[in-house]
Amino acid sequence: MPKVPPVLLDQQLCFSIYSASKKFNHFYQSALAPFGLTYPQYIAMLVLWEDAPLTVHQLGEHLELDSGTLTPLLKRLEKQGWVSRVRSQTDERQVLIHLTEMATAKREEVYARIGQCQNLLGMTDKEIDDTMAELATVKSQLDTVSRQRLITKNIDSHQ
Amino acid sequence: MPKVPPVLLDQQLCFSIYSASKKFNHFYQSALAPFGLTYPQYIAMLVLWEDAPLTVHQLGEHLELDSGTLTPLLKRLEKQGWVSRVRSQTDERQVLIHLTEMATAKREEVYARIGQCQNLLGMTDKEIDDTMAELATVKSQLDTVSRQRLITKNIDSHQ
DNA sequence: TTTCAAAATATTGTATACAATTAAATTGTC
DNA sequence: GACAATTTAATTGTATACAATATTTTGAAA
Incomplete structure (x- = not known):
């Protein structure tokens, strides 16, 4: 005989959030397809558009991600022309992430795109x-x- | 001159949800460490405890996951003794996921554990x-x- | 009944996440 | 100034996610 009530998936707040997160991910993946950005790449760009240049560590504080995730993500962003990764002159441990001209040029376009998408949420x-x-x-x-x-x-x- | 207002990360609902989802993941990962279950493995077990046996497809409908994710996850659960994967007799395309005796035996213990954790949320x-x-x-x-x-x-x- | 489309699962390839470790640079302390 | 402790990135290994493809089985239509 059960001592505790069953744990029903559909009543779990955690699953509700997990599911919503995946749907948002998919939503933005589609919305940002013209720019070739994934959702995590997009939020990294948001932070950089606010504050570039930033070190990997600083970027990670905003995104709550560590270098294990960010290093490969930033290498992909670099490869696609959004950022440059430059070893700091004053502290050789740090890598500064700079925006490229392309990234600066596309900023308003992405902002506009996201604004439209948010309107769709109603x-x-x-x-x-x-x-x-x-x-x-x-x-x-x-x-x-x-x-x-x-x-x-x-x-x-x-x- | 910007035509659209900046998109600030901290004001994005998507990031709020993304961040909460990661925190929940971490929370349950710790809580379930004694059982050796990850969060996705745990929610798969929740569905199975409600309804086993289920086909991979049926399980995927509850979890909103496809075989690309579930097949390796279920193989890991099988390896750790939680489930068995049995090719259906009536339809050889399907694989039925059954609970093991261990899974049935640990059900109440996991439910109790999760109940305690939810209380911590206050x-x-x-x-x-x-x-x-x-x-x-x-x-x-x-x-x-x-x-x-x-x-x-x-x-x-x-x- | 032969054939062909659809269904179910598995596989492949790419991209996160994150713990744990490594390597290099810097800082604090004596 | 030497040197241990700390900091910063990168790397390694494991586990999701998911699109796209492959494989096998089933069912339906000609």
Whole structure:
């Protein structure tokens, strides 16, 4: 006889978010196809358009990605002409990511494209803000739990 | 002079969801470490605990994943003793995924573990329901847009 | 019944993610 | 100034995702 209620996939917030994330990925992949950008490449470009040049580490802080993901991603962006990767003169450990002229030239075009795509979502600014606020709460809780390592230290009584 | 406003990463709903999805992934990866399950493996097990045996195709419908992802994932689950993959007798094209005795035996333990982890989130049922409802709206919109292929057909004027 | 389209799974190739390790450069400390 | 600890990227290995293709089986139509 079950001591705990069943865990139903369709009632899981995690799956709801996981699924939405994949759909957004697909959505932007299609929308950005004319530019040949994947979704992760696109968000990297967003950060760089705001703030280039940035080191790999700085870019990673914005995107919450490490060099294991970023190094190959940036090499692909470089190959396709969006960025250049330049070893810093003042600190040889760092690699500075610069925008190319092409990237600067296409910035407005991509912004316009994304604006149109967002209109297709048919959500008001308030709806978007509210959803993001709730997600911020969830993420904050997840961060807290991870930071406190409650999971691996305190609950592992059955191990 | 910019014709369109800049697209700021931190104001993007897509990034908010992408980031939350990664955090959840990490959260469950830690929580399920004692069982040696990754997050995608875990949600596959959730569906199977509800409904096994299922064909690869049926499982994929619940998870929104295709055989390209599921086949290797299920092989890993099989290797670790959670499932068995059996070619159907009545239709040799299908592979039925059955739970092993170990999987059935560990079901309650995993449910309990996940229940504890969800408590750590500190969200009320209502808060979770509300967030999921908003995400359902977003996903529905994304599906509609994808289905209508508006992106690739109607907006591609600059191509 | 032969044939051909459709269905189910597997495979291949590309692109993330991320843990763990490596390698090089820099900093702090004595 | 030597040198250990730290920082930064890159690399390695494993596990998703998913498009595209291949293979096998089934079902339906001629």
